[in-house]
Each structure stands twice: as structure tokens, then as C-alpha cells.
Amino acid sequence: MSNPWILGLTGGIGSGKSAAAQHFIDLGVHLVDADHAARWVVEPGRPALEHIVERFGPQVLQADGHLNRAALRQLIFEDAEQRHWLESLLHPLIGNEIRDYLAKATSPYAILVSPLLIESGQKQMTQRVLVVDAPEHLQVQRTMQRDQSPEEQVRAILKVQASREERLRHADDVLLNDRDAAWLRSEVERLHRFYLTLNGGRS
Structure with missing residues (x-):
């Protein structure tokens, strides 16, 4: 096929x-949503989340260990350098996640x-x-x-x-x-x- x-x-x-x-x-x-992939790559236990915490400190985590998006958004919103750092970390990972998921497709x-x-x-x-x-x-x-x-x-x-x-x-x-x-x-x-x-x- x-x-x-x-x-x-x-x-x-x-x-x-x-x-x-x-x-x-x-x-x-078969469908993958890039927004969902962006959430998967920063789930607890994934390397991306560890890198983010190393860089920005534990204030970017919620009490349950998940990423606190609002706190992170505030830190990068006004700092172009930090935003570029985050994008260069996440975009390739999101791309890989999307490709892996699309590779499982069985629809035409x-x-x-x-x-x-x-x-x-x-x-x-x-x-x-x-x-x-x-x-x-x-x-x-x-x-x-x-x-x-x-x-x-x-x-x-x-x-x-x-x-x-x-x-x-x-x-x-x-x-x-x-x-x-x-x-x-x-x-x-x-x-x-x-x-x-x-x-x-x-x-």
C-alpha cells in the first residue's frame, strides 16, 4: 500500500x-492537530519540559508538575531572545511528533x-x-x-x-x-x- x-x-x-x-x-x-502535538512535547517526563525548567526555573511548573503555560508565556512574551530559544527547542520536537503520528496513518x-x-x-x-x-x-x-x-x-x-x-x-x-x-x-x-x-x- x-x-x-x-x-x-x-x-x-x-x-x-x-x-x-x-x-x-x-x-x-487520520488527522493530527499541531496544537495537540505542541502539548504532548512538554508533558511531564518529556525532555523538553526538563530543558524549559532548567532555563526558566520551577516557577514555570504547576503544582502537579505540568507546564504552567501562562507563566511561561509571560516570561517569553517581552523577551525575543527567550522566545527564540523556546521556539528552536520546541519546533523540531513538534515537527517530529507530527511526522511520527502521520506515519501511522492508514487512510488514503x-x-x-x-x-x-x-x-x-x-x-x-x-x-x-x-x-x-x-x-x-x-x-x-x-x-x-x-x-x-x-x-x-x-x-x-x-x-x-x-x-x-x-x-x-x-x-x-x-x-x-x-x-x-x-x-x-x-x-x-x-x-x-x-x-x-x-x-x-x-x-
């Missing part, structure tokens, strides 16, 4: 990429879901890119409803993510998620049927 090809799935906050990803899982597609194609697919360079692991897209006003509205966040906060997050134009420039396929949940499901099913006809992610 040939190795599955890899589809990169990305989209801005509130675009509906998690809902789209879940529909692909329901259709039997597998999916890497990553909000930072373009920005992080994870796009290089994929043969094709699907962008879940939504008009900005919808992204803001959905995120405010989901996270109970104020509008300014949502707009600040949008500013640090790749722009909509930048993401679309890298897209092989675009799923415009500007209607209801049933529409999203039917679009995922349509794309899935198309992806099953592709060889190595290309028609």
Missing part, C-alpha cells in the same frame, strides 16, 4: 477549521491541522493545502460567542495571525465557511470525495 499523502488544513481564528477537521475524522481520515490521505501552518513552516510537511476561510466579521462574531471574548481581544489575535490574503495565496483548495453547519459538512464530504481521487495530493 502506498503511503498516504498529507493535506495541510488551516484557517484563521473562528473560521471553523476545528469543525471541518471533525467532519474529516468522522469520514475516517492524512491531515495536519495547524493554525500556523504557513507561519511555522509546517506547510513543508504537506502535499496540498486546504484553507477554511470566512469573512472577518464572521470570524470575530463566532470567536466572541465561543470564547466570550471582547471584540478588541479577538481583533488583536487576528492581527498576529497570517492575513487572510497570505493564507489564501498558499491554498490549493478553499472552503468558504460562511453558511450553516450542514453546508460545512456537505463541503467537507465533497472535498473528501475529490481527495480520494488524487495521487500524492495532486490530480
Whole structure:
């Protein structure tokens, strides 16, 4: 059996990429989420966590030995050098974790879901890119409803993510998620049927 090809799935906050990803899982597609991989690499007992504690001290740990993300975020947020150190430690480990997980796929194609697919360079692991897209006003509205966040906060997050134009420039396929949940499901099913006809992610 040939190795599955890899589809990169990305989209801005509130675009509906998690809902789209879940529909692909329901259709039997093997999927790994880069955010989950980022959490796995810093679990207690993993070398990355030991390196982080060596560098920043025990204040970056919670009482149960897990990483205190908020404390770490505060330490690196204003210090570009520390942030680069952390990224150069974690990005290769996250990449390995993702590759190992994708290598276990038995579906004809597998999916890497990553909000930072373009920005992080994870796009290089994929043969094709699907962008879940939504008009900005919808992204803001959905995120405010989901996270109970104020509008300014949502707009600040949008500013640090790749722009909509930048993401679309890298897209092989675009799923415009500007209607209801049933529409999203039917679009995922349509794309899935198309992806099953592709060889190595290309028609």
C-alpha cells in the first residue's frame, strides 16, 4: 500500500477549521492537530519540559508538575531572545511528533491541522493545502460567542495571525465557511470525495 499523502488544513481564528477537521475524522481520515502535538512535547517526563525548567526555573511548573503555560508565556512574551530559544527547542520536537503520528496513518490521505501552518513552516510537511476561510466579521462574531471574548481581544489575535490574503495565496483548495453547519459538512464530504481521487495530493 502506498503511503498516504498529507493535506495541510488551516484557517484563521473562528473560521471553523476545528469543525471541518471533525467532519474529516468522522469520514475516517487520520488527522493530527499541531496544537495537540505542541502539548504532548512538554508533558511531564518529556525532555523538553526538563530543558524549559532548567532555563526558566520551577516557577514555570504547576503544582502537579505540568507546564504552567501562562507563566511561561509571560516570561517569553517581552523577551525575543527567550522566545527564540523556546521556539528552536520546541519546533523540531513538534515537527517530529507530527511526522511520527502521520506515519501511522492508514487512510488514503492524512491531515495536519495547524493554525500556523504557513507561519511555522509546517506547510513543508504537506502535499496540498486546504484553507477554511470566512469573512472577518464572521470570524470575530463566532470567536466572541465561543470564547466570550471582547471584540478588541479577538481583533488583536487576528492581527498576529497570517492575513487572510497570505493564507489564501498558499491554498490549493478553499472552503468558504460562511453558511450553516450542514453546508460545512456537505463541503467537507465533497472535498473528501475529490481527495480520494488524487495521487500524492495532486490530480
